[in-house]
Each structure stands twice: as structure tokens, then as C-alpha cells.
Amino acid sequence: xxxxxxxxxxxxxxxxxxxxxxxxxxxxxxxxxxxxxxxxxxxxxxxxxxxxxxxxxxxxxxxxxxxxxxxxxxxxxxxxxxxxxxxxxxxxxxxxxxxxxxxxxxxxxxxxxxxxxxxxxxx
Ligand SMILES: CC(C)(COP(=O)(O)OP(=O)(O)OC[C@H]1O[C@@H](n2cnc3c(N)ncnc32)[C@H](O)[C@@H]1OP(=O)(O)O)[C@@H](O)C(=O)NCCC(=O)NCCS
Numbered sequence: 001x002x003x004x005x006x007x008x009x010x011x012x013x014x015x016x017x018x019x020x021x022x023x024x025x026x027x028x029x030x031x032x033x034x035x036x037x038x039x040x041x042x043x044x045x046x047x048x049x050x051x052x053x054x055x056x057x058x059x060x061x062x063x064x065x066x067x068x069x070x071x072x073x074x075x076x077x078x079x080x081x082x083x084x085x086x087x088x089x090x091x092x093x094x095x096x097x098x099x100x101x102x103x104x105x106x107x108x109x110x111x112x113x114x115x116x117x118x119x120x121x122x123x
Pocket of ligand 1: 048049050051052077078079080081082106108110114115116122
């Protein structure tokens with residue numbers, strides 16, 4: 001996994017749930033944004049849209065004031081699709097580092113009409 005994060009953010013109280021943990025929706029939003037950013041590097045200038053967010057696993061809780069970094073790496077280019085592997089890592093004020101979540105996303109390159117466009121050869 002590329003160790004330069006695509007996104008890095010300090011978690012804010014507004015994103016916590018009733019249990020005082022950062023809600024899954026916030027983490028999913030960061031995963032979606034980071035993977036779209038990574039996918040755009042390989043889409044030959046075409047816009048990309050999310051077709052699937054797969055295998056999301058929340059491994060450890062994230063709390064307000066944790067710094068969450070999202071790492072993304074291209075896994076596969078299909079004909080029109082791009083599969084991205086993601087890891088979200090927390091850094092606590094006490095210096096603890098750990099994996100908060102992992103996921104795999106699939107994006108599709110589309111033309112001006114919203115139809116899939118070929119950007120790779122597939123398998
Ligand atoms: C993405 C979209 C254009 C695909 O259209 P489609 O007619 O289903 O396209 P296809 O069936 O030809 O599939 C296109 C590619 O997506 C892949 N794909 C489609 N559904 C998938 C799924 N559930 N999981 C993984 N890959 C999938 C196909 O395997 C194919 O890959 P390839 O070209 O590399 O072989 C269309 O479904 C769409 O517009 N979805 C809404 C996207 C959106 O609004 N996202 C949220 C905001 S960004």
C-alpha cells in the first residue's frame with residue numbers, strides 16, 4: 001500500500017455517533033473520496049463514478065481528535081473499471097497507530113453521456 005495518504009483529516013466531534021465513536025458514514029465518505037481521487041490518476045481524463053464499495057471492514061474504533069489517513073492503491077484496470085484497495089489508519093494523541101478500516105472499491109470511467117468508456121484491456 002502506498003504510504004503517502006490520499007486524504008488525511010483530524011476527526012471532528014460533529015462526526016461522532018451516540019457512542020462517542022466516529023460514525024461509519026464519515027469513514028466511508030473518506031474512502032469513497034480517496035479511491036475516486038486514486039482512480040482519476042488512471043482514467044485517461046475521463047470522469048469516474050463509483051459502481052461498488054466492497055468488502056468494507058471496520059477493524060478498530062476511531063474517536064474525535066484521531067487523525068485518519070486514507071491510503072489507496074490501484075489493484076486492477078478492467079475495460080472501463082478501476083479496482084482500488086483502501087486502508088484507513090488512525091493516529092491517536094498518545095501516538096498509537098492502527099488500521100481503522102479496509103475496503104475495496106470499483107470505479108467506472110464514463111463518457112459525456114454517462115456510458116462506460118474503454119480505458120484498459122481487461123483480462
Ligand atoms: C457505473 C455505470 C455507468 C455502469 O454502467 P453499466 O451499464 O452497469 O456498465 P457495465 O455493465 O458495462 O459495466 C461496466 C464495468 O463496471 C463493472 N461493474 C459493474 N457493476 C459492478 C459491480 N457491482 N461490482 C464490480 N464491478 C462492476 C463491470 O464489470 C464493467 O467492468 P469492465 O468494463 O472493466 O469489464 C452505471 O451503473 C451507473 O451510472 N451507476 C451509477 C454511478 C453513480 O452514480 N455512482 C455514485 C456517484 S459517483
